[in-house]
Amino acid sequence: xxxxxxxxxxxxxxxxxxxxxxxxxxxxxxxxxxxxxxxxxxxxxxxxxxxxxxxxxxxxxxxxxxxxxxxxxxxxxxxxxxxxxxxxxxxxxxxxxxxxxxxxxxxxxxxxxxxxxxxxxxxxxxxxxxxxxxxxxxxxxxxxxxxxxxxxxxxxxxxxxxxxxxxxxxxxxxxxxxxxxxxxxxxxxxxxxxxxxxxxxxxxxxxxxxxxxxxxxxxxxxxxxxxxxxxxxxxxxxxxxxxxxxxxxxxxxxxxxxxxxxxxxxxxxxxxxxxxxxxxxxxxxxxx
Numbered sequence: 001x002x003x004x005x006x007x008x009x010x011x012x013x014x015x016x017x018x019x020x021x022x023x024x025x026x027x028x029x030x031x032x033x034x035x036x037x038x039x040x041x042x043x044x045x046x047x048x049x050x051x052x053x054x055x056x057x058x059x060x061x062x063x064x065x066x067x068x069x070x071x072x073x074x075x076x077x078x079x080x081x082x083x084x085x086x087x088x089x090x091x092x093x094x095x096x097x098x099x100x101x102x103x104x105x106x107x108x109x110x111x112x113x114x115x116x117x118x119x120x121x122x123x124x125x126x127x128x129x130x131x132x133x134x135x136x137x138x139x140x141x142x143x144x145x146x147x148x149x150x151x152x153x154x155x156x157x158x159x160x161x162x163x164x165x166x167x168x169x170x171x172x173x174x175x176x177x178x179x180x181x182x183x184x185x186x187x188x189x190x191x192x193x194x195x196x197x198x199x200x201x202x203x204x205x206x207x208x209x210x211x212x213x214x215x216x217x218x219x220x221x222x223x224x225x226x227x228x229x230x231x232x233x234x235x236x237x238x239x240x241x242x243x244x245x246x247x248x249x250x251x252x253x254x255x256x257x258x259x260x261x262x263x264x265x266x267x268x269x270x271x272x273x274x275x276x277x278x279x280x281x282x283x284x285x286x287x288x
Contacts, residue, residue, distance in 0.1 A: 004273065007266040011259060018255035024090065025248035032183070032241035039180050039231075039238040046231045053224055054198035056217050066214065069162075069221040072195030073171045078115040080138070080170040080194075081106060082161065084177040084232055085125030086240045087144045092247035094178060094186060094240055095124040101188040102176040106133060117170055121157060121233075138169070149237055154230030161229075162222055165194055177232040178239035184246050186239035193228050196221055 002010070057070055083102045085095045102125070106116045118133055120126040121141040130137075141157055143149065161173055173194040178186040 002269075004266065004269055007262060007269060011262045011266065014255050014259050014262065018252055018259070021248045021251040021255060025245055025252060028241045028245035028248060032238065032245055035234070035238040035241050036180065039234040042231050042234050046227055049220075049224060049227055050198055053196065053217065053220055056220070057196070057198050067218045067221055069165070069194060069225070070196050070198075070217060073168075075171045076114070078117065078170040078172075079109050080117045080119060080161070080164065080173040082119045082121065082157075082173060082175045082193075082229075083125045083129065084175065084236050085120070085122035085128075086236070087122050087124065087142075089124060090247060091240050091244035092250075094243035095122075095128065097186070097188045098176050098178055099125055099128045101190060103129065103132065105174070105176070105190060106136070119161070122236075138164075149233045151226070151230050154233055155226050158222070158226035158229050161194070162225060170194075175228065175232050177236045178243075179235045180238035180242060183242040186243060189232075189235075191228065191232070193225050196224060 057066075081102055083098065085098050089095065102118075106118070109116050116133070116136050117138045118129060118136045119139045119141070120129065120137065122143065123140075126137070126140055139160065141160070143153065146153060164170060165173065172192065175189075175191045175193055177189055177191075179189045181187055
């Protein structure tokens with residue numbers, strides 16, 4: 001049974017931990033609002049750009065002059081998995097959910113005899129995947145020193161992916177990230193970006209494009225990759241802060257419950273010690 005001093009020290013330690021988790025919860029709440037606004041503001045732009053490219057793509061579908069980013073290499077033997085996680089922990093199951101989805105996809109592709117390559121964005125995903133797929137890593141993007149993720153960071157990641165595609169290093173590229181839904185709900189998402197999978201849109205006779213649809217797509221598709229990467233980074237940013245806020249709130253509540261239990265145990269032990277001393281004093285007095 002722990003002594004009174006040990007219980008008192010432990011209560012003080014848990015109280016200090018509760019202060020830290022409460023502070024982290026408040027910081028995450030402040031960052032969440034800005035991150036959520038950025039993610040929600042980017043969605044209409046990404047959706048509209050996807051619709052424009054889908055309309056153009058439907059006009060050149062099956063054409064020999066279709067851009068490679070749209071038509072692909074004609075094979076799906078080598079897959080590049082771009083796993084986007086956080087640089088820091090203490091955010092519940094945010095990182096684990098993304099890694100779990102990426103690991104399942106990688107195992108499925110390997111079972112089909114495909115070649116898998118992994119590009120990690122964020123060190124938490126790299127740490128979790130290193131044990132099983134360390135030999136599949138082809139690159140890593142470190143955003144530790146980036147205070148606020150911007151479109152410039154997405155462009156750098158997109159240029160890396162596009163240069164690898166132009167160099168013939170892979171046939172299909174897929175992004176793995178968490179899509180923000182609410183503070184307590186983030187949806188693990190796998191989104192194919194190369195070759196482009198454009199939903200919706202239909203050829204329209206109301207537009208006559210100059211230059212040709214192929215030329216416009218050749219310029220828009222690389223921008224589309226960067227836009228999808230940027231959208232994924234923003235969704236991840238909002239999801240991370242929401243998950244951290246929820247996790248720290250739960251930690252703060254659990255710390256409060258533990259303090260209450262330890263306080264009750266401390267009071268009972270203290271009362272037992274006092275009672276024991278009184279019994280010893282009374283017994284000694286009666287012996288005299």
